[in-house]
Amino acid sequence: MSRGHLIYFNPPNSEIVRELKTWGKEKDIIEFMEQFAFFSKNLNMRTYKMAEELKASKLDWQKFVVQELKIDLKFLYIHKLIGKYNTDIERIKEYEEVYKLSRSDYYRYKKLYESHCKEVPKNP
Numbered sequence: 001m002s003r004g005h006l007i008y009f010n011p012p013n014s015e016i017v018r019e020l021k022t023w024g025k026e027k028d029i030i031e032f033m034e035q036f037a038f039f040s041k042n043l044n045m046r047t048y049k050m051a052e053e054l055k056a057s058k059l060d061w062q063k064f065v066v067q068e069l070k071i072d073l074k075f076l077y078i079h080k081l082i083g084k085y086n087t088d089i090e091r092i093k094e095y096e097e098v099y100k101l102s103r104s105d106y107y108r109y110k111k112l113y114e115s116h117c118k119e120v121p122k123n124p
Helices: 015-025 025-037 043-055 061-068 074-084 090-097 104-118
Strands: none
Touching: 015 025, 015 043, 025 043, 025 061, 043 061, 061 090, 074 090, 074 104, 090 104
């Protein structure tokens, strides 16, 4: 290609989230994507649109977003457990029994999750 210019456009995740906020209608999807932006290796606007369609179809859009953005599923597990239970004892019990993962693994991922997430989810 001798007569063209190749421009590689790779905006930071924070800029992508900021742009999504200007036109995205599903605030919970945007907030979820923002929550996991730091861990993402592939944040993009197309994922938002696909998540919007999955949500409208009552499918598991959160798991899709995590997989599409190439985020370790353990961060999603931590996210859900923090929103579901008040104590680490309750969270670890489910983390070990349901997800078949270790206690030390739980604490390692929880520390990473809390250090990089904008806001830790509140219990319902």
